[in-house]
Amino acid sequence: MSDMQGRAVVVTGAGGGIGRATVEHLLARGADVLATDLPSAGLSAVQDELEAAVVLEADVTSLDDWGRVARAAEAAFGRVDGLVNNAGIEGAITPLVEYPTEMIDRVLDINVKGVAYGMQTLHPMLIADGGGAVVNISSVAGLGGARNLSIYSASKHAVIGLTKSAALELAEHGVRVNAVCPSPIQTRMMRALEDGIKIDGLDRDAVEAMVSQNIPIGRYGEPSEVADLIGFLLSDASVFLSGAAIPIDGAMTAR
Numbered sequence: 001m002s003d004m005q006g007r008a009v010v011v012t013g014a015g016g017g018i019g020r021a022t023v024e025h026l027l028a029r030g031a032d033v034l035a036t037d038l039p040s041a042g043l044s045a046v047q048d049e050l051e052a053a054v055v056l057e058a059d060v061t062s063l064d065d066w067g068r069v070a071r072a073a074e075a076a077f078g079r080v081d082g083l084v085n086n087a088g089i090e091g092a093i094t095p096l097v098e099y100p101t102e103m104i105d106r107v108l109d110i111n112v113k114g115v116a117y118g119m120q121t122l123h124p125m126l127i128a129d130g131g132g133a134v135v136n137i138s139s140v141a142g143l144g145g146a147r148n149l150s151i152y153s154a155s156k157h158a159v160i161g162l163t164k165s166a167a168l169e170l171a172e173h174g175v176r177v178n179a180v181c182p183s184p185i186q187t188r189m190m191r192a193l194e195d196g197i198k199i200d201g202l203d204r205d206a207v208e209a210m211v212s213q214n215i216p217i218g219r220y221g222e223p224s225e226v227a228d229l230i231g232f233l234l235s236d237a238s239v240f241l242s243g244a245a246i247p248i249d250g251a252m253t254a255r
């Protein structure tokens with residue numbers, strides 16, 4: 001399949017999990033991809049294993065780094081048609097009343113400011129090529145509260161606010177902006193959350209089984225399943241779809 005040939009897409013947090021799966025999906029459809037992440041995040045493995053990807057170390061909380069991302073995309077592809085704001089952290093797993101203050105700033109910086117900076121920096125390039133698309137990664141925790149994940153939940157609600165506002169503002173320029181809201185997905189982040197839940201000394205597998213009971217389809221999602229939705233939202237198959245926050249959650253939020 002090469003229906004995205006000639007399209008250039010920037011993916012943040014691309015070193016693993018959903019970001020890396022998205023890079024693989026887009027490359028398989030013929031897109032050009034600039035994969036960005038922190039220096040510690042395994043971009044060299046992405047480069048080795050997905051040779052067609054252009055990789056760049058960049059922190060989403062740094063406007064200087066976003067400037068480098070824009071220049072790297074210009075140099076490599078001469079255009080940007082898509083942006084996937086995927087980088088994010090779970091932060092502390094603790095009740096709000098005990099939440100470490102410095103971690104509040106860190107979670108909001110990465111999960112909210114990082115998304116805003118990405119859209120601010122790249123919108124001229126998205127507009128210039130006549131109708132780009134942005135996909136921001138929210139969460140089911142952006143659609144309702146999440147016990148022991150209050151700041152993460154607040155940040156993911158904010159991602160939906162940014163998405164809907166940007167969709168209204170950029171529609172006249174032909175740019176679509178959507179959010180996806182995954183339930184638990186098999187990545188490093190869920191392993192960290194399982195470790196943080198620590199109910200009655202349960203091990204990870206037991207926590208996964210317990211969490212999966214709240215997902216009607218009965219299991220966590222796979223990163224590739226989220227990547228399929230992201231690819232749809234970046235493609236011409238969704239040209240009238242903008243300003244949406246779409247759950248991909250095995251019916252978890254259907255009740």
Ligand SMILES: NC(=O)c1ccc[n+]([C@@H]2O[C@H](COP(=O)([O-])OP(=O)(O)OC[C@H]3O[C@@H](n4cnc5c(N)ncnc54)[C@H](O)[C@@H]3O)[C@@H](O)[C@H]2O)c1
Pocket residue numbers: 012013014015016017018019036037038041058059060061086087088089090110137138139140181182183184185186187188189190
């Ligand atoms: N895994 C899940 O269950 C789940 C569910 C809902 C939403 N999400 C969201 O999906 C996105 C991807 O998460 P994942 O599950 O693949 O986990 P992950 O931890 O594997 O991926 C997150 C990536 O973001 C990167 N990152 C963190 N801080 C960064 C920064 N300052 N600058 C640049 N990159 C940074 C990390 O290095 C990492 O590669 C996140 O936004 C997460 O909140 C995940």
